[in-house]
Amino acid sequence: MPELPEVETIVRQLAEPLSGRLIAAVEVHRPDLLREPPELFCRALAGCRVQSVTRRGKNVVLRLSGPQVLLVNLGMTGRLLLDETLDETGSPREAPPYLCVSFSLAPGGTLHYVDVRRFGRILRLSEGEWKIESGRLGAEPLDPRLSAERMKELLRGSRAPLHSCLLDQHRLAGIGNIYASESLFRARLHPRREAGSLNLRESEALLDAVRAVLQEAIRARGTTIRDYRTATGDEGGFGPALQVYGHQGDPCPRCKTPIQRLVLANRSAFYCPSCQRQEPPSDS
DNA sequence: CATACGTCCTGCCAGC
């Protein structure tokens, strides 16, 4: 499931090779990923030049000439694969399975959007529409301007469990189920703790933990549980570094207490019942 | 308004 580190990895890999490239043609094999008729989509993108590839939350943002913005959300199983190779006959390689959209580049190469479960979305927006969409998304956890005070403010007023709050893309953008559990473990905060009850010290610990986990995961090129691949088709290397996610029943890496799994808002949260206490501290 | 929960979609695998 591509979260911030996975999307960041893909964006870093695509930025150089795609910048300045021409989109020669677009083929849509799965129209349900779009919010417009595929013919319109293809016509509007053909002939555009890629100006930049960036990330906002879990979204890949391609700025194109026109100007227009191509927003790619990978959902659960989406992949952006850059194929620059040719086979021995000189024609492009065979289309990968579950291919949804392919962007033929000039000169040569293809960017494939592949998605088994098709939870992903590809939106073509104007600069103004994207500005509004981006404004609805929450703070970037790795933005150095994000302070512990601001972090506390983001959680303030929420009676929801911390785990659910971290998944809310309108508060912080980019965290999904894997890094929510990992961050809470590092910050020693219980996933069911009421989000709005965090004091400044705890908010700072949480922000530090979120940043540390995301940065380490980026360095490892993300976490492959099953489906995630980088833009070069490789698996991410952060899996072995996961301390609680998917480790139900295993001993806590800190205190050896068995890791527990609980379900919050239909999502699994993994935590150590000994290291991560439910109760807010009495000194707040 | 905020929160909870169902829905989409398919591959995988535990359990019968």
Add this chain to the structure above:
DNA sequence: TGCTGGCAGGACGTAT
């Protein structure tokens, strides 16, 4: 051994 029901969850829509 083969089949199947349940599970996985990002984002959105609907219900409370």
